[in-house]
Amino acid sequence: MSLEIEIGFTLNGVARRAKVPVGMSALTMLREVCGLTGTKYGCGEGECGACTIRVDGKTLASCLMFAADCDGRAIVTIEGMAGDPRGQALQRAFVEHGAVQCGFCTPGMVMQAAELLARDAHPDAAAAKRAIEGNLCRCTGYQKIVDGICAAAQALDKEHAR
Amino acid sequence: MTMEAVQKYLAPTRLEQALAALGLPGGATVLAGGTDLMPQTHAGRIRPAATLLNIRRVEGLDTVEVDGDHLVLGTLVSIERLRFDPVVARHAPLLADAAEHFASEQIRNAGTLGGNLCNASPAGDTLTPLLALDAEVELAALSDAGTVQRRRMPIGAFFTGPGRTARNADELLVGVRVPVAAGDAVWRYAKAGTRPALDISTIAVALAARRAGDARLTGVRLALGAVGPTPLRATGAEALLEGQVLDAARARAAAEAAAADARPIDDVRASGWYRRELVRNLTQRMLDDVARN
Numbered sequence: 001m002s003l004e005i006e007i008g009f010t011l012n013g014v015a016r017r018a019k020v021p022v023g024m025s026a027l028t029m030l031r032e033v034c035g036l037t038g039t040k041y042g043c044g045e046g047e048c049g050a051c052t053i054r055v056d057g058k059t060l061a062s063c064l065m066f067a068a069d070c071d072g073r074a075i076v077t078i079e080g081m082a083g084d085p086r087g088q089a090l091q092r093a094f095v096e097h098g099a100v101q102c103g104f105c106t107p108g109m110v111m112q113a114a115e116l117l118a119r120d121a122h123p124d125a126a127a128a129k130r131a132i133e134g135n136l137c138r139c140t141g142y143q144k145i146v147d148g149i150c151a152a153a154q155a156l157d158k159e160h161a162r
Numbered sequence: 163m164t165m166e167a168v169q170k171y172l173a174p175t176r177l178e179q180a181l182a183a184l185g186l187p188g189g190a191t192v193l194a195g196g197t198d199l200m201p202q203t204h205a206g207r208i209r210p211a212a213t214l215l216n217i218r219r220v221e222g223l224d225t226v227e228v229d230g231d232h233l234v235l236g237t238l239v240s241i242e243r244l245r246f247d248p249v250v251a252r253h254a255p256l257l258a259d260a261a262e263h264f265a266s267e268q269i270r271n272a273g274t275l276g277g278n279l280c281n282a283s284p285a286g287d288t289l290t291p292l293l294a295l296d297a298e299v300e301l302a303a304l305s306d307a308g309t310v311q312r313r314r315m316p317i318g319a320f321f322t323g324p325g326r327t328a329r330n331a332d333e334l335l336v337g338v339r340v341p342v343a344a345g346d347a348v349w350r351y352a353k354a355g356t357r358p359a360l361d362i363s364t365i366a367v368a369l370a371a372r373r374a375g376d377a378r379l380t381g382v383r384l385a386l387g388a389v390g391p392t393p394l395r396a397t398g399a400e401a402l403l404e405g406q407v408l409d410a411a412r413a414r415a416a417a418e419a420a421a422a423d424a425r426p427i428d429d430v431r432a433s434g435w436y437r438r439e440l441v442r443n444l445t446q447r448m449l450d451d452v453a454r455n
Binding site for chain 2: 064071133
């Protein structure tokens, strides 16, 4: 039996506690302990970005993070983006631009794109490509994803102007 | 699952506590960003010790500051911070440029400078620039009296082999000291891989020197990554460049010497022959660029 660690953290703004095996990844905890399956397991080695989450305001590959290290930290997953203006703008723009094909990479893409829009309200295509450098789309629909990110930025701009 | 061996998990906030944990029976495995430790324990390449020691909450290890003529970087400074911090950009632009070519944002946000160094991969992206910059590492241990004892060593002496360092089991790498870039500093970094992001270097080349008003290069350091068991200095090439004014012929000769200084192996990423070709060509391109600008 593996050593278990008690931790407390906020998950999408809600405080919660969990008991996790010492070697468990944050990704496994989110999916199997917390029941939030929006965050995807792709490669398990930080190469694909499907498991991207936000921890204390920075995006990380949750497959490489020890769940025990979530203690005291603020975690945001794709489920937490539903009420987020950037998350909503990205969702609409991704749908409008056909940026979702099989959809497996989409949660990670949206997490990473939201991170970009938080620091750069007017990204060009090059900035969008750089931001998703750690996210693989096996459908290879990158152009539509980049279009979606840039369109979301423009939509947010219009909302601000109103 | 290899983590079954872990009997204790500690996440101290004080350096003394972390150092004391290193001395616990059965030893301690140090966790910082986790980006290397997680896949390596899963693959069975690292067998965790009895204690898993998470140092991420230890205060005072994530600082970037200038101490006299040295830039002092805490072991927990993230790779992404190396890329963006204006103090790093000003005093160690070579290191900031190497961070620009490091993995992906998700990895750079989690990965730490100290973790990259202690992982001691010959292809580690911060190792080659720090070797070219004559950096020193600072290690800390707890004395018998319970006080923090520190020692420093040149970074070239820290790496003893692939995945191996001169860090003792009771020591923690606490920081890196980098001589600040002079006003006449010249630096270049090049990394070869199959794609810009998330690639382990096929080879890397880092150049640091000074170029005075008479155009002569001095203090030339040319460091090579992923062409030996540790990052290494291309001393033959450095000798050809030291005190000289760079021109096309000298750039060519130095690039040839750098290729001879490399000690590459054949592996899954490239053959030794190809690595030598890359060292020669990237070094020449770099030196030609320095000669022109």
